[in-house]
Amino acid sequence: MQGLSAAPSAAFLLLLLLRLSAPLLPAAAARGAERELDPSSRLAAGAARVALHYLNFQAASPGALQALGQVRKATVKSIPDSGHKYYLQFTTEDYKSRENAGSCLATVLYPKTKSPPVVNIKCIHTKDQKQIQEEDNRLYQKIRHQTKPIIGNNIPDSYGNIEPALEPVWALAVAGSSYIMWEKSTESLGYFMAQVKSVKQWVRKDDFIEFDYTVLLHEIPTQEIISCHMRLTWLPGHPLKVKYFCASENQGLEDGSGMESGSAAGILHERGANF
Numbered sequence: 001m002q003g004l005s006a007a008p009s010a011a012f013l014l015l016l017l018l019r020l021s022a023p024l025l026p027a028a029a030a031r032g033a034e035r036e037l038d039p040s041s042r043l044a045a046g047a048a049r050v051a052l053h054y055l056n057f058q059a060a061s062p063g064a065l066q067a068l069g070q071v072r073k074a075t076v077k078s079i080p081d082s083g084h085k086y087y088l089q090f091t092t093e094d095y096k097s098r099e100n101a102g103s104c105l106a107t108v109l110y111p112k113t114k115s116p117p118v119v120n121i122k123c124i125h126t127k128d129q130k131q132i133q134e135e136d137n138r139l140y141q142k143i144r145h146q147t148k149p150i151i152g153n154n155i156p157d158s159y160g161n162i163e164p165a166l167e168p169v170w171a172l173a174v175a176g177s178s179y180i181m182w183e184k185s186t187e188s189l190g191y192f193m194a195q196v197k198s199v200k201q202w203v204r205k206d207d208f209i210e211f212d213y214t215v216l217l218h219e220i221p222t223q224e225i226i227s228c229h230m231r232l233t234w235l236p237g238h239p240l241k242v243k244y245f246c247a248s249e250n251q252g253l254e255d256g257s258g259m260e261s262g263s264a265a266g267i268l269h270e271r272g273a274n275f
Helices: 008-021 027-031 042-059 129-144 164-184
Strands: 035-037 066-079 083-094 100-111 118-125 151-155 190-202 209-220 225-234 241-246 254-257
Touching: 042 066, 042 083, 042 100, 042 118, 042 164, 042 190, 066 100, 129 164, 129 209, 151 164, 164 190, 164 209, 164 225, 164 241, 190 225
Parallel strands: none
Antiparallel strands: 035 066, 066 083, 083 100, 100 118, 151 190, 190 209, 209 225, 225 241, 241 254
């Protein structure tokens, strides 16, 4: 499929969908003016990454993982009693190859409460769905045909290398960590996945694959490294299941599921759940 720059009608339709799918704003908010942001600013890039964290988790597809390319346009509006809402246009890259992956339009609302950012996103992808499904199935079969449960540490290593046999494990960790990074992100704090510190595969009798991870998240702009324990369950074509606990938090286990099929984010966690 073509990108937004080559298909202005598609871009218009995506923008229209975003506007129509957003809840009606209070009259006072509707009268508020949107403020232009420098597309290269940390706030604009941070909001775009939050939208992609949400998208990567909801896609539940290692073959569809995307990273931020370039923010083309960004504005922000203060919504009374709700928070700051960002309106974004940006390009994306394939997470692994860094090749052009498409373009997206998104809104990101940072609530004044301690809820996760509310994301609404629509994208035009360069990969077609069949290609993504084939990649996911190859990755799944690679994991299923291991003679022993997968165990690994320090992915990537200190030189930035990932063993080919562990690339599927890394890709799944990125998809699962996207849930954590989306939920923990705020207007002032963002996250990158830095490393899989350890991973262990659990043997199951059904078709699902399951891993226990310890992942290290790089917090921006504090530069802190946050360690999170994550259990992930996945089967191609099914929602991703994620439960996690981060060492820096005095709280119960977070529980996430990609059950939602729409583009609007909801609160997907349960506190106090157990593995």
